[in-house]
């Protein structure tokens with residue numbers, strides 16, 4: 001493999017079923033990138049365990065992600081493909097980065113707020129009857145307690161004299177009170193259901209990238225906040241201990257946001273609104289048949305609005321321009337039915353993914369090809385990772401070598 005100078009890092013979750021959104025938003029781009037850069041791609045199983053998951057199924061999901069990635073065109077001769085937990089330095093660097101990451105920056109992460117809010121809602125929705133009411137009562141009383149806490153702080157705040165002598169006990173009381181309140185106000189009550197690992201997720205992401213001193217990441221604008229944290233962590237580390245980590249930038253270009261078949265939310269396996277890259281033709285046809293379209297089209301002759309129809313958006317990636325124009329005109333004029341429009345899309349998706357399905361079959365018959373590719377990826381990643389950790393240990397005074405070099 002020739003090694004271009006700039007290094008790219010990216011990761012994908014082992015969801016077990018790579019769908020059109022993953023393919024168009026990540027894997028297809030990775031294949032193009034691996035032609036131009038030193039590309040390191042990772043199946044992020046350490047990230048996957050920050051939410052509820054099934055340990056018995058995880059290895060299969062990791063394998064499927066690797067197999068599908070390779071079937072989609074990721075060539076182990078042109079990129080490094082490996083599994084995050086096979087290189088334990090990711091977790092080690094996360095811990096070391098924790099020592100320079102301000103809590104305030106983590107509290108600002110909107111993805112954590114969203115995920116912890118979802119976790120809270122899921123936990124409540126799972127309960128029924130009395131158990132659900134009691135969970136809601138608990139939230140209410142937590143909210144009431146927070147408001148009371150805020151009111152109770154007022155006398156201490158009034159007593160604090162900025163010009164006078166610092167009163168240790170008073171400052172401690174204000175600190176404890178405000179600390180608890182700020183946490184609740186910044187992340188919401190959902191934090192009680194979220195794990196510390198979910199909170200630390202962006203630091204693990206920073207470690208993923210910086211462990212390889214990658215300078216480029218192919219992520220969408222929605223990841224800009226996490227990328228900003230990655231830069232902050234690198235800068236803080238460099239300032240405190242020495243210049244080790246580079247500035248990381250997003251590879252410019254739009255990552256398409258693919259909506260699911262419900263036409264409302266981002267395509268996702270967990271929302272069951274997806275078409276898998278390896279879905280059988282019949283499954284693709286069936287899923288598309290019930291997909292959401294323009295709700296104003298009830299009869300075939302009703303004029304449609306392709307600009308608000310997700311089926312038409314998907315045509316953009318699978319259908320020729322000429323055919324799209326024809327479909328658009330037919331939809332607006334009410335001369336084609338949604339059934340025909342979906343049938344055309346299903347046919348084009350099936351044709352586009354046929355070579356991928358065939359390659360996946362080959363890998364399924366020879367799973368060792370996937371295992372070997374991941375092992376080669378692990379070997380190369382480990383080599384770079386252990387060099388970086390060695391450098392970091394040296395600067396932080398950690399590790400066995402540091403003992404040998406201790407000052408008298």
Ligand code: SF4
Pocket residue numbers: 293294297304305306309310311312331336337338339341342
């Ligand atoms: S004809 Fe096609 S673009 Fe128009 S509403 Fe139906 S599915 Fe959507």
